[in-house]
Amino acid sequence: EAFRVVPNASPASAEERATVLADLKFGVNFTDHMARISWTADDGWTDRRVEAYGPLPLDPAASVLHYAGEIFEGLKAYRWADGTIRTFRPEENAKRFQRSAHRMALPELPVEDFLAAIRAYVAVDGDWTPTAPDSSLYLRPFLIATDVFLGLRQPKKAEFLVIGSPSGPYFSGGVKPVSIWVEQDYHRAGPGGTGAAKCGGNYAASLLPQMEAYARGYDQVLYLDAKTDTVLEELGGMNVFVVLKDGTVVTPVLTGNLLEGVTRSSIIQLLSDDDLKVVERPITIDELRQGVASGDVAEVFACGTAAVVTPVGRMGAKDFEQQVGDGTPGAVTMKVRQTLTDIQYGHAEDTYGWMETL
Numbered sequence: 001e002a003f004r005v006v007p008n009a010s011p012a013s014a015e016e017r018a019t020v021l022a023d024l025k026f027g028v029n030f031t032d033h034m035a036r037i038s039w040t041a042d043d044g045w046t047d048r049r050v051e052a053y054g055p056l057p058l059d060p061a062a063s064v065l066h067y068a069g070e071i072f073e074g075l076k077a078y079r080w081a082d083g084t085i086r087t088f089r090p091e092e093n094a095k096r097f098q099r100s101a102h103r104m105a106l107p108e109l110p111v112e113d114f115l116a117a118i119r120a121y122v123a124v125d126g127d128w129t130p131t132a133p134d135s136s137l138y139l140r141p142f143l144i145a146t147d148v149f150l151g152l153r154q155p156k157k158a159e160f161l162v163i164g165s166p167s168g169p170y171f172s173g174g175v176k177p178v179s180i181w182v183e184q185d186y187h188r189a190g191p192g193g194t195g196a197a198k199c200g201g202n203y204a205a206s207l208l209p210q211m212e213a214y215a216r217g218y219d220q221v222l223y224l225d226a227k228t229d230t231v232l233e234e235l236g237g238m239n240v241f242v243v244l245k246d247g248t249v250v251t252p253v254l255t256g257n258l259l260e261g262v263t264r265s266s267i268i269q270l271l272s273d274d275d276l277k278v279v280e281r282p283i284t285i286d287e288l289r290q291g292v293a294s295g296d297v298a299e300v301f302a303c304g305t306a307a308v309v310t311p312v313g314r315m316g317a318k319d320f321e322q323q324v325g326d327g328t329p330g331a332v333t334m335k336v337r338q339t340l341t342d343i344q345y346g347h348a349e350d351t352y353g354w355m356e357t358l
């Protein structure tokens, strides 16, 4: 079903847009429109439209405000030198959105509607896609439960929206190594919990540990599994990879407690095809601590759509503080970052068929 367009009556002027595009931040500025589909249990998905970006009138009893019925996705639209706008493996996001919806008892948006919403949105607001190096139009699809009811039940009303933010890098200051605190007091997710779902609640719960890590002088938090408190899972909003001295690359196996990152799986593919041995397996905090201290761990990096590939230069935990390698971005980290971004920005051939023209 086609999207109708209800144009914004007072869009940003060309000058205002140019001002935003000349000083890109991450997730601060938004475009003139948003895509939207409404859902009710009785009628299903209805009223596909692109309308003016703006506040959402919500009943104060809307269930998202009380019981956090919310899921989201993150993907980027890239402006290629030939003027086309492309996005990276959007079907993977669409499918994960369905898995997240299932876990949160929210309605599952058909993959075609997810993709069509992105297309319809970019067709209207594609001019907001920046051209500066490492910039993109960051797309944020999300779904909220809008039932007006304080009983706890599966929502009967929901709204799906796609907003977009012309953005520079998530971490400002170029590819600068971040420091990570290995968290032994708080957990991100537990067995049977919502760790694999991209729901806002997971991210809300990560903020207190994040603030405590900042206070200790660290940029990011790395969580351990809740059951044994020994096995690495992921950072607050990124997956993690460890490069061993012998060239093997290891990353936490998907246990159901961590997010199945699109960037994560793409990196596994790229490294494997670059003849590196990539192993998804449990990695313990002891192995990491000893490896970082002895040099058996050569590199650590974090990855995600927003973070792309971010080197880790220092790690800490209770009674532990150590530089990773020589503290600068590692060779494997920087090579896979380059390979990935070359595909995304159209600087290398897309041999995997990952890029979708919008």
Ligand code: COI
Pocket: 073, 074, 075, 236, 237, 238, 304, 305, 306, 307
């Ligand atoms: C992304 O990487 O796109 C995410 O959704 C993570 C978020 C913390 C920015």
